[in-house]
């Protein structure tokens with residue numbers, strides 16, 4: 001059994017920002033020209049020293065790194081990204097959290113084979129938000145994300161930039177994952193195992209249990225659970241065991257109207273939360289990010305309670321970057337009377353995972369629902385037979401979490417404060433979400449973001465017909 005002897009010994013890697021290649025121009029109307037940013041990304045194999053005492057790990061990633069380069073996009077500045085597949089297997093790239101036209105959404109069957117490329121068009125028309133991109137190939141999404149095919153896609157807008165939130169070196173992406181390594185340094189993954197891959201090694205930005213030197217000042221952290229199957233219940237702790245309070249400022253679909261103070265964050269796969277943590281009062285101390293959640297009834301590995309450590313220095317180079325009490329001023333529109341629908345996430349015959357008894361291979365029935373474009377619908381998501389945790393992701397839309405019954409029995413304040421595109425449906429729970437099915441018509445996936453469940457068919461489709469008057 002492995003010995004873990006290097007907690008908080010290696011620095012947190014910071015992910016580079018992707019630079020654009022050139023501009024392409026498109027004529028939109030007579031006498032009108034719009035400028036579109038153009039990027040090229042190459043998917044390829046690489047090796048990286050991950051596990052300190054083992055040989056380097058063979059991986060596959062965007063631009064040959066993991067996490068892939070971070071896109072930083074400006075609102076209302078469209079982009080085209082050419083994803084060139086020089087990797088070993090098919091890919092389908094999904095930007096998770098952006099409303100894309102269906103042909104550019106990276107659905108599971110839209111494969112780009114090795115040696116091919118595909119140009120994706122991204123409108124970047126939504127408000128500032130922390131979104132991410134990952135491979136979405138049918139039956140192998142979990143494996144591909146695990147080899148390294150995931151990264152951040154940050155959308156920013158002028159309203160957000162005016163807030164004076166911590167920026168530059170004080171704005172930090174933290175993608176948390178959990179993996180298993182063989183003694184030759186390679187990653188272990190069994191695609192036939194259908195309940196999940198929990199991982200004994202916790203990684204942040206692909207480094208096991210790293211540390212980060214921070215100044216005694218506020219930082220903005222963009223958390224993403226990029227694990228295949230592991231959920232986290234995160235707290236920040238002093239060496240004396242005191243839990244820090246921090247401000248949660250946003251979630252999957254952008255900033256809240258006001259910050260929500262918390263001491264913990266529950267983070268299931270695909271979810272994002274943005275925190276501002278103020279280290280000002282913790283000069284020359286360690287603040288450790290710990291995970292309080294195990295893996296249900298299964299026996300957990302010994303060190304999965306540890307995540308990473310912030311080592312706070314004695315002085316700050318200045319600058320405040322605190323948190324304003326008003327972050328956004330978006331009125332809550334009371335949604336009109338809506339259609340109510342029910343979806344049960346359960347285990348079907350042969351161990352596959354299904355939604356309302358339908359799985360991805362059931363091509364005849366897998367378009368499970370047809371919301372009219374522009375209408376609100378309330379969906380009851382139920383965790384049914386077979387248990388397990390199902391982070392439910394609906395493509396295309398932002399939704400609000402209305403209620404949770406069974407299991408934890410409540411919606412956390414930071415879950416209801418903003419709009420989301422993934423909601424954690426834990427064992428025994430039933431969660432109600434409301435969304436407006438817009439702006440595009442087309443066929444979009446909705447699925448469980450436990451990527452092992454997704455690859456074992458817990459994916460169906462919604463068809464948004466163009467019926468808007």
Ligand code: C2O
Pocket residue numbers: 094096134136270393395445447449
């Ligand atoms: Cu994060 Cu359908 O994906």
